[in-house]
Amino acid sequence: DAKTTQPTSMDCAEGRAANLPCNHSTISGNEYVYWYRQIHSQGPQYIIHGLKNNETNEMASLIITEDRKSSTLILPHATLRDTAVYYCIVRQRGGADGLTFGKGTHLIIQP
Amino acid sequence: GAVVSQHPSWVICKSGTSVKIECRSLDFQATTMFWYRQFPKQSLMLMATSNEGSKATYEQGVEKDKFLINHASLTLSTLTVTSAHPEDSSFYICSATRLAGKETQYFGPGTRLLVL
Numbered sequence: 498d499a500k501t502t503q504p505t506s507m508d509c510a511e512g513r514a515a516n517l518p519c520n521h522s523t524i525s526g527n528e529y530v531y532w533y534r535q536i537h538s539q540g541p542q543y544i545i546h547g548l549k550n551n552e553t554n555e556m557a558s559l560i561i562t563e564d565r566k567s568s569t570l571i572l573p574h575a576t577l578r579d580t581a582v583y584y585c586i587v588r589q590r591g592g593a594d595g596l597t598f599g600k601g602t603h604l605i606i607q608p
Numbered sequence: 609g610a611v612v613s614q615h616p617s618w619v620i621c622k623s624g625t626s627v628k629i630e631c632r633s634l635d636f637q638a639t640t641m642f643w644y645r646q647f648p649k650q651s652l653m654l655m656a657t658s659n660e661g662s663k664a665t666y667e668q669g670v671e672k673d674k675f676l677i678n679h680a681s682l683t684l685s686t687l688t689v690t691s692a693h694p695e696d697s698s699f700y701i702c703s704a705t706r707l708a709g710k711e712t713q714y715f716g717p718g719t720r721l722l723v724l
Contacts, residue, residue: 538720539718540612540701540718541652541715542715543712543714593711595654595657595667595703596703598653599651600651
């Protein structure tokens with residue numbers, strides 16, 4: 498699976514949109530971009546994933562650049578409960594292997 | 609949908625004893641379950657992959673005789689930490705994938721193990 502690069506930490510004001518970037522310049526054509534988050538002392542929570550089109554669900558939006566070398570996770574109206582470590586993971590389509598977690602981005606929502 | 613539970617949520621045991629952790633997929637059948645370990649201030653590390661009815665596959669550096677995994681049904685996998693020592697104290701997390709759409713993993717809430 499391709500490697501990803503994320504900022505170590507980010508701050509965002511409550512009520513604002515939180516935009517979390519991820520670089521995956523070596524991504525191949527059959528690899529998805531997945532986002533998970535881990536709130537302190539809990540198991541990771543699946544957020545969203547995409548291949549090349551932008552995706553939106555009830556939690557977030559995922560914007561993938563046309564060349565697929567980077568993506569942005571958008572939390573449209575951040576709340577204090579969104580404070581967590583966010584992991585961007587690239588994963589092969591049809592892959593059934595375990596996930597490789599990097600260090601992720603520690604997002605802190607400020608009141 | 610896609611709820612995964614773990615039991616117990618935390619456990620304290622004496623050094624030398626064995627501890628069993630259960631992972632269940634509550635509303636779906638899971639072909640594959642995974643076990644991860646997370647030490648304080650570190651990221652999750654994959655320990656092993658478990659497929660129903662077959663032997664688990666362990667990652668390099670994980671002792672299969674120490675961390676026994678059983679995946680007896682499509683909704684239950686167990687991890688037994690045998691002869692636990694203080695260095696085994698960690699946060700153990702399982703995940704599961706559905707029969708279809710197997711790329712997405714759904715995680716349990718984790719089990720915190722403290723070995724005294």
